[in-house]
Amino acid sequence: MSTLTPLPRSTGAGTAPAPPSRSLMKRLEERAAWQFLLPWFVGMLLITIGPMIASLYFSFTDYNLLRAPSWVGLDNFEQMLTDTRLHKSLGVTFAYVLIGVPALLVVALSLAMLLNRGIRGLAFYRSVFYLPSLLGGSVAVGVLWRQVFGTDGLVNQFLALFGIDGPGWISNPGTALSSLIMLHVWSFGSSMVIFLAGLRQIPEELYEAAALDGAGRWARFRNVTLPLLTPILFFNLILQIINSFQTFTQAFVVSGGTGGPADSTLFYSLYLYEQGFGRLNMGYASAMAWVLVLIIAVFTAINFYFSKRWVFYSDRD
Amino acid sequence: MLYPLLWMVASSFRPEALIFRDPSLIPTEVDTGHYADGWTALAHPFHVFLANSAIIVAGSLLGNLLTCSMAAYAFAKLEFRGRGILFGALLLTLMLPMHVVLVPQYVLFSNLDWVNTFLPLIVPKFLATDAFFVFLMVQFFRGLPKELDEAARLDGAGYWRTYFQVILPLSVPALATTAIFTFIWTWNDFFGQLIYLTKPALQTAPVALRNFVDATSGASWGSLFAMSIVTLIPVFIVFLVGQKYLVKGIATTGLK
Incomplete structure (x- = not known):
């Protein structure tokens, strides 16, 4: 899981002679936030939202796992x-x-x-x-x-x-x-x-x-x-x-x-x-x-x- | 309140015939035979089922503690575009009955050939799907003083270092509550284990116990009780150890 590798320390303050600009800080924060959110976000898409949409679709089909679902409307x-x-x-x-x-x-x-x-x-x-x-x-x-x-x-x-x-x-x-x-x-x-x-x-x-x-x-x-x-x-x-x-x-x-x-x-x-x-x-x-x-x-x-x-x-x- | 439970403990040491005649809590003669019988009554000895449960619990613990706290850190402490919408989505998934995602999840996992493996029960925990715990930790992290992680950042610590070395060590109560509830819910879980684990060698303690009911069709209450107690003991121990956190946890978030 590459997302778990800590960011190098130098991304914060310290390396640059002048303090990093606000917009750079913001970008770094945004990037870090998405790294932390990644597992949850993937889970929400694949384990929750995706299946929700699929189950809404299945509810209008005849489906027995073995054959592909067939559309039956409101049956x-x-x-x-x-x-x-x-x-x-x-x-x-x-x-x-x-x-x-x-x-x-x-x-x-x-x-x-x-x-x-x-x-x-x-x-x-x-x-x-x-x-x-x-x-x-x-x-x-x-x-x-x-x-x-x-x-x-x-x-x-x-x-x-x-x-x-x-x-x-x-x-x-x-x-x-x-x-x-x-x-x-x-x-x-x-x-x-x-x-x-x-x-x-x-x-x-x-x-x-x-x-x-x-x-x-x-x-x-x-x-x-x-x-x-x-x-x-x-x-x-x-x-x-x-x-x-x-x-x-x-x-x-x-x-x-x-x-x-x-x-x-x-x-x-x-x-x-x-x-x-x-x-x-x-x-x-x-x-x-x-x-x-x-x-x-x-x-x-x-x-x-x-x-x-x-x-x-x-x-x- | 505890009478039925205590009676079950007493009955598990009683000769079969007395179970239906003796409502007292103190067995007149102690007989551990039911434990020995129950342990080996199914296709596999009972420790196989206990070990399966333990593996799933261990995986769920690790997954929930790591990924729920990661997501919570982002929601509570970091600013990013779309935070409001995503947090709203998190709250919505809190209320969603699991039935809605049940069938497609089963289809997904069976297409991945994950039926009769522990993966459908563990992998989702590494994707922070237990929104309750994310929410619980967001609430807790928000209460941590901002100065602490700002100070760490000024000292040159990156976000990951701040998370591992400042936030997590300060969040022991929230992590403990998450760990305790994850343990108890996963250990007691039945539905997921019932549909994903059909091979006897992979079954967990609750599923095995359920099959035991069928196998004996109520003929051997003594050994049924004995194995029921065996499955309750880990929950009981966690309850004793974690009482303080349990009471705080439900009082603040309403978890069961």
Whole structure:
């Protein structure tokens, strides 16, 4: 990699009797900047932008990797309108996002508030709550979840103590998705840490002033904490929505790669994988990918639009 | 919170029959047989998969640390035409779902004959494709006092020397955060490894574990748990060592 060879020292000041002219300095800086940017720039063109354009093209073609793509116009998108499994996967994914994300945020915020009350051993509790969010996306935890929510699993062992005969949570189409939502909520730790950092930023004086005005605990939460925390809440919301729409590993592991039972955990990503890499319908998979981008973009745009009504930026007041 | 994880650890030392009857965290009798069984249950012993994961992680670490910090140095400290537009492009790629580039990337790498090699999983890291880390380091470099690198330049140090001898040594927190997240994400990654590595001898620990689920169809939870724990241990160690940086890193950038 020739780009890594350091510039000779003499390119800066020093060799010339007079200091180098400004324009020469500027040119040298420009040249250095491009050397530093080169790997990133090549990567962006070859690994990101190029493939983006290609996938847009593929989405209008019939393509199975073996033969050259053949142009089919809007066929893939029309097929999506009548593809009942695709509709099912959209339903599953929307349910997951619309239930899982708010639930996760509520849990994360509640625990952040609890930890922020100056309890002893904060660092310890923070770690305990944070660890699952690091491990939650791993295959190993997916394996664990398969057992915990299985017919003879841990959850049912507990229910049996109370004389309840629990269902096979993940083998039952009615409950399989909820066990995955629970896994999602279980990994609330990273959002909680972001909330904690936000809570630390709220000046103590505001609480003191509110207390002097006779505000109770709930009023202080409602009128001080919550408004000042809305930017962080918004940030977490956007981040979680974007992530949740792309859920794959856990659905794949828990359902054994099928999205079952009865397609009840057929996440959009899982169906995209099945179309693209299971059946080599690369054109259809590309079209699906672009629809996902559109969905995420629309969700994000809606969020930004409504954020004006509820997100409060103290420095813009 | 940690109960299911601790229970999995306890169960990995329990006789098979007790896993379905004993919700306690302390095994009554310790049996390491599941580890021995699980280690050799697949076509290759488990250390082969762990080594494959380790190679990919090592390559990703080197690639991300070097090229993301290079790009960040240019964005944060140097002036050049088009900086605004390129930085905007960087921020856009932050939000792009990977699905969009999935198929063409696969086509590209399979045309290069890179399927069933580690290259599709490592080479992109040497092209700074993890925009998150570029962004993180740009934020950090911007906070370094301008006088420091200006002083170095006045002493006659070129840009590369300034970068290696002034900027990088001062950026240990940002580099550590990048290293820790690169480690954990790459180690836990599943999708990429699933599509690019289909030969058993090349498979990584998560993919092998997934195949183990199929191979045993849930018949041997003890050894499944044992191997699950083996794959979690490296992440756990990195978590313990790097906690300080992890918490700072997510608090400032919102990484997961």
